[in-house]
Amino acid sequence: MRFAARDRVMVLAPHPDDETLGTGGLLQRVRAAGASARIIVATDGEDNPWPQRVLERRIRIRTADRVRWAARRRQETYAALTALGVPPSWAVFLGLPDQGLTAIVTTQPSAAIQQLVAALCDWRPTLLVMPSLHDLHPDHNSLGFLTLQALTAMALADRPVVLTYIVHPLDTPAFPEGVRLHLTVDEQARKRAAIEQHATQLVFHGRSYRRVASGVESFALMSSAFGGSAALPMVRATVRAGILDVRLSSWGPRAWSTSLLIVGWRSAAEHAALRVEIGPWRRTASVYDSASHIVGTARCVTADAECRITLPLPEWSASTRLFVKAVSRLVFFDRGGWCEAAGPSLRWVDGEASQPGCDAAANGGPSSGTAQNPARFQRSVSSSS
Numbered sequence: 044m045r046f047a048a049r050d051r052v053m054v055l056a057p058h059p060d061d062e063t064l065g066t067g068g069l070l071q072r073v074r075a076a077g078a079s080a081r082i083i084v085a086t087d088g089e090d091n092p093w094p095q096r097v098l099e100r101r102i103r104i105r106t107a108d109r110v111r112w113a114a115r116r117r118q119e120t121y122a123a124l125t126a127l128g129v130p131p132s133w134a135v136f137l138g139l140p141d142q143g144l145t146a147i148v149t150t151q152p153s154a155a156i157q158q159l160v161a162a163l164c165d166w167r168p169t170l171l172v173m174p175s176l177h178d179l180h181p182d183h184n185s186l187g188f189l190t191l192q193a194l195t196a197m198a199l200a201d202r203p204v205v206l207t208y209i210v211h212p213l214d215t216p217a218f219p220e221g222v223r224l225h226l227t228v229d230e231q232a233r234k235r236a237a238i239e240q241h242a243t244q245l246v247f248h249g250r251s252y253r254r255v256a257s258g259v260e261s262f263a264l265m266s267s268a269f270g271g272s273a274a275l276p277m278v279r280a281t282v283r284a285g286i287l288d289v290r291l292s293s294w295g296p297r298a299w300s301t302s303l304l305i306v307g308w309r310s311a312a313e314h315a316a317l318r319v320e321i322g323p324w325r326r327t328a329s330v331y332d333s334a335s336h337i338v339g340t341a342r343c344v345t346a347d348a349e350c351r352i353t354l355p356l357p358e359w360s361a362s363t364r365l366f367v368k369a370v371s372r373l374v375f376f377d378r379g380g381w382c383e384a385a386g387p388s389l390r391w392v393d394g395e396a397s398q399p400g401c402d403a404a405a406n407g408g409p410s411s412g413t414a415q416n417p418a419r420f421q422r423s424v425s426s427s428s
């Protein structure tokens with residue numbers, strides 16, 4: 044991967060430390076080429092109680108403690124960037140809620156998407172490096188989701204080239220069709236020094252974080268972020284004749300606490316969410332809407348370590364894109380990140396040209412533009428027969 048002085052890179056980091064773990068080598072290359080970057084850190088990582096309890100020797104974490112922890116983690120990012128040899132002024136913090144990005148996706152995504160569109164229009168990157176929708180950390184894959192929708196809400200001419208990266212799990216193998224950055228010895232040393240600046244995160248993850256500094260940074264092209272992977276629990280989600288069909292692999296006792304989140308998406312202003320709670324040994328599961336009302340029943344069939352869940356979709360879903368993710372009710376990490384359900388092909392009705400450009404956004408605000416021009420889709424007649 045080579046950069047030129049004219050390149051404008053934007054890195055999206057869900058938490059303080061992801062800029063170092065995911066792109067610490069890439070940022071050094073950007074700086075060395077005389078190019079510049081803006082690093083958007085979505086949250087302050089303030090909801091991080093166990094390291095805080097250990098380091099601050101307190102049991103109860105109050106609001107004021109979280110505010111102090113957030114400030115500490117911001118300082119760690121500034122120090123890490125200095126260790127990487129890049130200006131700390133490259134970092135911008137959005138202040139979105141730590142551990143809260145999935146709830147934003149399923150409830151009130153408009154404001155966060157407007158923030159992302161504004162950040163993109165302000166910096167106008169030539170290259171955007173964002174978290175993968177397949178990262179197993181719920182904040183990471185949901186920031187990927189929100190960014191995808193922010194890009195979709197923008198005019199085609201304003202969209203940058205996009206690479207995605209995975210931090211969780213840390214030992215994710217390189218993307219087969221992706222871009223690899225082989226770090227030099229010096230780059231590895233600086234990345235290691237930067238990781239040491241995130242001292243709050245080394246309390247529990249010191250060994251695994253320090254291992255990240257050696258070797259390769261791996262990025263997927265945007266398009267491959269949507270493909271399935273044998274290593275991921277969610278193997279396939281399809282829609283046919285109003286039925287959503289999701290197949291989860293690696294099914295066993297540990298997976299019984301899985302819930303499916305389903306988001307139907309037309310635009311930041313038009314979206315809806317469903318949740319399916321899958322229980323052990325049950326052949327049916329209730330489908331809930333976002334107000335936790337039961338709105339239907341899903342069928343669950345388990346065979347050969349695969350769980351197949353089928354459910355009739357509500358009418359509103361007929362003209363939306365559908366995204367599914369498998370979350371665990373017991374374990375912090377998701378079982379699989381956001382996956383778009385394949386179905387009769389969806390295409391733009393009026394083309395991307397109708398999306399508000401950054402110049403229009405600068406005058407009228409991206410929010411008003413997005414709301415007035417919701418992405419409109421229709422099903423392709425030929426492929427739905």
Ligand SMILES: [Zn+2]
Nearest residue numbers: 057058061180
């Ligand atoms: Zn993170």
